[in-house]
């Protein structure tokens with residue numbers, strides 16, 4: 001069974017670039033999740049206020065500093081690359097997935113774990129609203145974004161920069177077929193705390 005988007009004909013829209021049925025992608029997943037990626041809307045700001053206090057998001061995102069309305073406005077501009085709202089089939093907002101393009105991503109894209117053949121390297125980032133976690137949303141959204149990256153043709157590979165104790169995110173990376181590279185890197189988070197980050201990379 002092919003992975004969604006991989007080895008697919010670009011004219012084959014049975015799995016479109018902005019939607020993905022996870023059950024088509026992996027034989028072994030026990031969950032079935034339909035997600036759709038769409039542009040952010042100003043009214044999404046109220047639905048994501050819970051993320052202002054998410055400990056993982058607070059480490060790296062300036063959302064708490066600027067507030068959700070400005071954050072949504074910035075994501076809509078997409079200056080660093082496409083940022084999409086992740087929705088269920090009924091348009092319920094479930095999370096966010098973004099592709100940061102080369103030169104507009106974190107230092108993970110140029111760290112020592114990246115090999116010359118990987119370039120140009122983008123970066124994937126995602127979060128899921130707490131009530132929607134644990135049912136395959138992040139995995140499905142990331143697969144859909146990788147499909148979009150493939151169509152954009154601006155990156156050869158994508159890095160995922162993950163703290164070693166973020167087991168859920170590491171499982172997402174593994175589900176995407178990403179491989180862990182050495183060395184890990186260290187970076188201060190937004191609060192000045194020095195953190196180790198595992199570098200995962202997946203070809204697009």
Ligand SMILES: CC(C)(COP(=O)(O)OP(=O)(O)OC[C@H]1O[C@@H](n2cnc3c(N)ncnc32)[C@H](O)[C@@H]1OP(=O)(O)O)[C@@H](O)C(=O)NCCC(=O)NCCS
Nearest residue numbers: 056126127128133134135136137138139162167168169171
């Ligand atoms: C990381 C995150 C995006 C995962 O989203 P999700 O939609 O719950 O992930 P999925 O349902 O696709 O789960 C992916 C895998 O992680 C596993 N998983 C989920 N929560 C887990 C947890 N707390 N501990 C260990 N594994 C976990 C799932 O079982 C699944 O593995 P499996 O396929 O082997 O069963 C979500 O927890 C989140 O938003 N966290 C805060 C923000 C964040 O950490 N972003 C990533 C920064 S690198």
